[in-house]
Amino acid sequence: MPSVEITPRTNRRGGALLLSLLLLAVAQAVVALDLDEPVLRPAIALATFVALPTVVLHRRALAGRSGTDRALRLPYAFGLAVLALVVGGLLLDTVLPRFGVDRPLAPAPLAVAWFVGDAALLGWRRHVPVLTRAELRAGGRRLLDARFELAPTLAAVALLLSVVGAIRLNNGASGVVAVAAVAVSGAALLALLASRQVRSPSYDGWVIVLVSAGLLLATSLRGWGITGHDVQAEFLAFNLTDQAQNWEMSALPSAYNACLSVTILPTVLAQTTSLSGLVVFKVLLQLLFATVPVLTFLLARRFLPRQLAIAAAVLTIAFPTFFTDMPYLVRQEVAFFFLALVLLAAIEGLRTRTARGLVGVLSVGVVLSHYSTTYVLLMALVAGLLGLAVLALVRRVRGREREPAPALVLLHPGVVAALVAVTLAWAGPVTHTGGHAGEVLHDTVRSLTGQGGQEPGSSDTSYFLFGDSTSPQERMHLFVEATMDYRAAEIPPRLRVIPDPGAAELAPEVHTQPSTPVKVACAIVMEGFLLLGLLRLLRRRRLADDGDPLPREMSLLVWGSMAALGLIVLVPNLSVDYGVLRAFQQTMLVVAPVMAAGMWMVVRKRVLAAVVPVALLVVLAGTQERIALGSSGSYYDRFYVTDAEMGGLTWLGEVDHADRTNERLIANRNLNVRLLALSGNRAPISDRLYPTLLSRDAYVFVDGQILDQGESTVFYTGDLLTYRYPLRAVDRRLDLLYDAPQARVYR
Template sequence: MTVREQDRRLLLYGAALVLIVALTQVRGVWAAQLLLVPLLLIVPGCLLLRALRVPGHRVAAFPLYVPAASLVVLMVSGLAVTLLVPLVDGGVLDAVFGPAADPGAPLRPGPLLAGLMVTCLGLFLAGVRAPEETAVPWRSLPAAGWLALPLLLPLLAAAGALRLNHGYGPEVAIAAVAGCVLALVLGVLRAGRLGSGRSAMLLYAVSLAMMWSYALRGDLVYGFDIASEYAVAQETVTSGIWVTGPHPDAYGAMLSITVLPAGLHALTGLPVLLVLKVVYPAIFAMFPVGIFHLARRFLPDQWAFAAAAFVTAQGALSQQFPALARQEIAMLLFAALCGALLDARLRHFPKAALMCLFGPGIVVSHYTSAYFTAVMLGGALVLQAVLWVMRRPRIAPRAVAAALLPGLLAGVLWYVPITRSTANIGEFRTALSSEGLRLLPGAGTAGTLLSAYLRGTDVTRIPTYLYAKRVVPKYRPPKASVTPAADAGDPRWELGDAGVPVPPKVAPAVSASLDLGVLLIQQLANLLGLLGALVMAVRRHSSWLVRRIGVLAVPMLGVLVLLRLSGTLAAAYNQSRAQLQALTLLSIAMFWLLHRVSAAKFPARLRRTVYGLTGAAVVVTFTTGSGLDNVLLGGERATNLSTRGEDCERYCMYEAELAGARWLKEAARGSPDRLYADRYAQLRLFAELGPGRRIQTDITPLTLDRTAWVYASWANTAVGRARSLFDNQLALYAFPADFIEAHYDLVYTSGVTKVFHR
């Protein structure tokens, strides 16, 4: 690179920073917001990577470094602002940011923009003398048409979700999902000829389309955990303060749901709601792309695409992760950490620097992702010691230790003195000591140990009569002291059943065969992942890089087995979320084994057959996980393809319900009376009240206190169903409307949402 080219690149970065500053001045304009989001996710990361002397060809080979590094810069600069601005004299702030500046509320547009610019300028100066190899070869990206064409799928999915929100038919949503299936088929068939850039764009488009199809449902956020996350993020933006803790919710201080969304809101002008519903899924959609580029280090392009597509096909990616804002950020940083750890062409300093940034970034984003990462790295060190005893070639454990130690140190500092948020560890320790591991808790009702293992520790249904009987001691001394109505035990108030009607299957035999096939695919995938990881780890002729991915994947498998066997561990970390994190490396081990065996043992025609069957398995898994199979074969449709159904009753929040929650927030402020809402009605309260107010979720005549507040959602009043989780079993019963109306006053109604009190 000539000096002139070097100057041109520096000028380009400088112009990008000036453009960010200019656009933030008109951030109320949608066009400015549309430009600001990608600029904020690209420019800071590029400056950081250049300052760390990461070679440009390594960035081009693993583009996930860029958004991951940008997230780190945004969190660090925002954290610096919230810690340093209160130390600055108020007069200085008024002179710089105007009379509205408040040193007690630093998370505002002026200070956050200044903090980001100071950080970026520091990185810019640190990269001025960077060698020419740090230049990113942007020309290696696909043409603009290929960059834009696959993104039509997410827009189609967004349109389908918004139409469903307004009561229109599912035709557009179905077309979007069908388009995703066709895109995956195209990728499986043509990935070897499309090139890495085009294949990556297909994966990104499919992932984002599926996530938006869920995330954009409802008037507020969609999902369970994200209701509390939204309340925390909104409170951070409103107050302008990052509260370190302690919090009623152990996750309340996470930078991923406080400083980061506050920064994106302040800099782009986007409401917090759109940051969580639109921007976060757009960031996390890079996760399968990262797996694809990581897999390319071990596999040909077509097999690498199949490995990443298998991860995209998991229902958890599209259904659960858009409802887990903090884990979306943590998982992206986890993939970036794996990318740095397994980058054989990255020199020691930039590799160590990246791991020192991404590891602590996981810690401040999500607890259980950090714990899983620590188990993976710690288990890899132990397994490396075992391999050394077995006289296998050395694989340089220093890199694994360098990835583990910064995260451990950051975890100790973050969880104890900074946020004082060790409550989740204490709760897990208490549950473990009182309940033990609870191995295969459903074995008594599953029939056989094999069927119990296949079902795992998933939540099961408890009969209504059994729930009504067993839940009462939970509200009596010594656990609690609830005084029910005098006639609460009268037989006329007996709790009734309430099932969810499911449309009949058009072809029950075909549907059952498809479900069985997907189950077999998943179990075969687990077996192949185990075999692939073990072969990678112990095979004598494996390169050190292949051996490293094996020793990292084996501890992940151990955790997955424990989560499937133990109800206590599964309650601490959801199985499907843990499996998706593990698939970051397990998918590579699985497809590496298939590729190696077919290439070594089979003729060319048979190798193509093996790959074809593998691709078909991926497409079938995606078809069932996306809900398209029920559109074709009948049965209950998923939320992304219907305006009705159990998940829609649970997670889709609408303005009429939220208005009732806001009214209750003011009416019950300071009231000592207990607050009741069923398991999913409480999400509306979480979104408005935050996680601080204790909510009882068992609405039965014998568990309702006689002076309680009772919040009833649309599903309770219009549909007549209530839900509760008791002893890790789901109770689904008829909402006791007659009892409540006979014993409590109706103090608020929005038509379908009601609030009762006495």
């Protein structure tokens, strides 16, 4: 009798659900009560806020859907769980204040909200088990039978060495361990690429993510505080949200504050886990970004054999921006994570309605995470749609019938229109941060129509054909002219520290760091591989002889992404505002498989196909002026803050509070955000450290780069210009108020 069999199972399921809800309630009570349990609290929070939703969505949301294999369901589930932290936090922040809750992002509201959400997930589709006994037994057997294998063992060792190397450097030791970490990382990837044994995507993915995490942590863990460029402003935006337990655009009317990837997301993680913001930024969000090369690998294996798919991931990691700058661009790291998932969902072959829904939801994560990533994506999509229209027109002119092809997903006009609408709404009426984008669009149109100015583009375009060739000295001359114009308009003669600038101020010596032959050679090799891959794609639909044909949508995305990158390289204001290397790193998420295919056209041997991408990674990671490898180089001089320097900044922040009649602070742009944070986000701070811009009505902070190296750096037209700073002239004309080995304050 059916009822006799069904009832006991139903009762067992009901009992298991009640037990699960009870355990979940206890776990969320630990979070809600804000209990300070150093290990238990973070583990519980990550398990209930991230792991549990991921596992349930993995087993129940996409199970049995056409075209979705088991290896791909997990990334989608994880991405949706992370997106829930962002969107859920935003909903609480919007709704709860209307009911008198002033701190909607405090542990208690978050715990209650996620208890309700987790309980709903556990009760949803209960006929699909989250975990079966057979799977538990199989997992236990695999754990008992596990053996040390070369590639994952080396990858784990490389991760450990990266962390130890960063800590040693922070303590003043040498970079031997950090350099060894790069070598072992290369060995791990070489072992993975050279293996002929058939491996599961999960096995390959673990090796890739461990190596990626090691390279990222080697950079992010440098310094006991927040070290880097953009991450300073990102961390300030986070601190304002975290301390208030509430996100408000008015707290910091800036595009940084509009990026929920560095405000609400880290606040939810910090509030629920009780981990410090430093740990969230330096570790947790880096581990999130470390999954992006794995997503590139999963995308590439759709139409490339295993070895070339892994090579595509390695080439993504080898691009220098990945390990030198991305740890300092957390908002872009999170946006790239969602973008990689969007690309994967668009190409995987899901049922059209499911794919479009998944792409639409994950695209919201891109929009909420980072404005520039969204704009570059829209440029690529518009270019792809134009390409689609041109192909249709050519086919019609030639009288050819339309070939049957899979329905468009990401490039569907409705999806693109929805993405544009969400972007405009977020940048417009919600955050009011779209003004700069409008200015960039206006300047771009003027440049394309020949009506723009003669400002140079970013020096990063010099690595590309038709890139800008303006020399550093010429850029410095333009910058000095701009300072003199500002000085004449804004600084009265009586307040000018240097009334009659001489050669030291008007034509300072510029310290240039020409690209090494090795770096140039690597750039040429990678660009050559990409060009060959594009030529193959133009001639044939298959990137590899033994691979599947490239889907029409993927081809259009490749060409659209290249068109967007070309526009950024060629239009000066775009290269300055959006950053060429960062745009190329974003483009790599799409074109890395094409680059790997171009590499195969040259090497044609398995051994070389393993050695070449790893060699590029090791050479680029080992020859860059990386702060991760030693206590020297331009990034170290500009971004690494010593205890003495921090003491001077702290003193200056307190002085400004004590004397509100003197409301101006002048410092290098790399320290301005620190000063803003130390002054409680109240002190007006100016990036006017260049000698011709100094004024007597302000405190002037002189940093360690000037005191140790005699140099300072300005950021102009997308380029870093390091010049000889005339400290003696400043010393003669201003009073010294604070003096430390790497910090001085003048007035």
